[in-house]
Amino acid sequence: MKKTKNIIINSLNKNFENIKKIDKDSVEYWEARELMLVLGYPKWEKAEDVIARAARACINSGQAVDNHFHRLVKMVNIGSNTVRQVRDWKLDRYACYLIAQNGDSKKPEIAMAQTYFAIQTRKHEIFEQLSDVDKRLFIRGEVTDQNKKLFSTAKNAGVTKFGSFNSAGYKGLYGMPLGEIENKKGIKKGELLDRAGTTELAANLFRITQTDEKIKNDKIKGDRDATQTHFMIGGKVRQTIKDIGGTLPENLQSERHIKELKSEKKKLLKDKK
Numbered sequence: 001m002k003k004t005k006n007i008i009i010n011s012l013n014k015n016f017e018n019i020k021k022i023d024k025d026s027v028e029y030w031e032a033r034e035l036m037l038v039l040g041y042p043k044w045e046k047a048e049d050v051i052a053r054a055a056r057a058c059i060n061s062g063q064a065v066d067n068h069f070h071r072l073v074k075m076v077n078i079g080s081n082t083v084r085q086v087r088d089w090k091l092d093r094y095a096c097y098l099i100a101q102n103g104d105s106k107k108p109e110i111a112m113a114q115t116y117f118a119i120q121t122r123k124h125e126i127f128e129q130l131s132d133v134d135k136r137l138f139i140r141g142e143v144t145d146q147n148k149k150l151f152s153t154a155k156n157a158g159v160t161k162f163g164s165f166n167s168a169g170y171k172g173l174y175g176m177p178l179g180e181i182e183n184k185k186g187i188k189k190g191e192l193l194d195r196a197g198t199t200e201l202a203a204n205l206f207r208i209t210q211t212d213e214k215i216k217n218d219k220i221k222g223d224r225d226a227t228q229t230h231f232m233i234g235g236k237v238r239q240t241i242k243d244i245g246g247t248l249p250e251n252l253q254s255e256r257h258i259k260e261l262k263s264e265k266k267k268l269l270k271d272k273k
Helices: 004-018 030-037 044-060 092-099 108-129 134-157 162-174 178-185 200-217 222-245 258-272
Strands: 026-029 069-079 082-091
Touching: 004 030, 026 030, 026 092, 030 044, 030 082, 030 092, 044 069, 044 092, 069 092, 082 092, 092 108, 134 162, 134 200, 134 258, 162 178, 162 200, 162 222, 200 222
Parallel strands: none
Antiparallel strands: 026 082, 069 082
């Protein structure tokens, strides 16, 4: 039973992430009509009832509902070269969570969605309880894993000049070539991510994951277009940091090499045995 449950949750996770979209500001969102099908609501009228309950729950929790639920009107093809206007909602991840919580738990899809979001919330809580060192180690590992996925996606998209592709992302995010970043920070060649702190790593992780999604979703092909996409996404992340008044990544202080932290962590665990 546990194995079956895990398979269903993994399937839900895949479906949920596959219908995710990225807007012009590189912000993730979901469209309600697609989400509700995944959650077992083929009839839009019943789906809207659940969305309304979720929106009320959002208000009751003290949140600004417009920050999470944004009404859309779009045209859909109904056959014979005819289109009609339909209502939809642009939802953020929190809105999707509230919809799952307010759905009919008798539906297996909703029950699994509630479990899925509970697991995701617990993961977030556990992450917040980690020490600064453990957070940095965790995000560095995520950057490594997601970079592998990005390069696999780039390869499938026909990228052959991986050096140029990789450099474009850094140039977009940092506003300068990789070599200049290393000189500015006073670090050795190839050490950037291993000497980056949690905030800098998080910015790079967002750059990497969003580039991966963009290449897949837009079916981008070839060295030139993929490299331009990587540069553009890096620039979007950089602009977001500026907009919120954050410190640009090239101005963040370098930290101890990640290998030192891993070594100390390993020694500490060994001493505790």
